[in-house]
Amino acid sequence: MLLTTTRIVATVPRLITRRPPSPLVKIGSSFSTQVDPAKMGAAKDFVEREIKAHDVLVFSKSYCPYCRSAKNILHQYTDAMKVYELDEMDDGADIQAYLAERTGQRTVPSIWLKQQFIGGNSDLQALSAAEIKKRIQG
Numbered sequence: 001m002l003l004t005t006t007r008i009v010a011t012v013p014r015l016i017t018r019r020p021p022s023p024l025v026k027i028g029s030s031f032s033t034q035v036d037p038a039k040m041g042a043a044k045d046f047v048e049r050e051i052k053a054h055d056v057l058v059f060s061k062s063y064c065p066y067c068r069s070a071k072n073i074l075h076q077y078t079d080a081m082k083v084y085e086l087d088e089m090d091d092g093a094d095i096q097a098y099l100a101e102r103t104g105q106r107t108v109p110s111i112w113l114k115q116q117f118i119g120g121n122s123d124l125q126a127l128s129a130a131e132i133k134k135r136i137q138g
C-alpha cells in the first residue's frame with residue numbers, strides 16, 4: 001500500500017514591525033507653511049492700501065475660471081475695477097497668505113467692494129444686481 005504523507009505547512013504570520021515616525025513628519029497640518037514676517041508685513045501694507053484706494057478690487061489669478069466669472073460680472077457695473085493677478089506677481093503668495101489671515105478665505109477671487117470683503121465668486125453670484133450696485137455705489 002502506498003502511503004502518502006500530507007504535510008501541513010503552517011503559515012507563520014509575519015511580524016508587522018512598526019517604523020518609528022520620521023522626524024520629518026510634522027504633527028498637525030501637513031500643509032503648514034513658514035511665513036516670513038517681513039514679507040507678511042509688506043503684503044499687509046499693500047493689501048490694506050489697495051482696499052482703501054479702490055472701490056472695486058479683485059485679487060485674482062489669471063487662469064482661474066471663478067475669477068474670470070467674477071471679473072465679468074463686476075465689469076457690468078464699473079469701468080474702475082482694480083485687478084491683481086496674484087500668479088503674475090512676485091509677492092503673490094505672500095499677498096494670498098495675508099488675505100487668508102485677514103478674511104479666512106484661502107481661495108481667489110478675493111472680492112472687495114467699497115472696503116468691504118464680499119468673498120469669492122459664489123458669494124458675488126449670490127448677490128442681486130441691486131445689491132451689487134448698492135455695494136459699489138454706496
Ligand SMILES: N[C@@H](CCC(=O)N[C@@H](CS)C(=O)NCC(=O)O)C(=O)O
Binds near residue numbers: 063
Ligand atoms: N468657491 C470659490 C472657488 C474659488 C477657487 O476654488 N479658486 C481656486 C483657483 S481657480 C483657488 O483659489 N485655489 C487655491 C489657490 O489657487 O491657491 C469661489 O466661488 O470663489
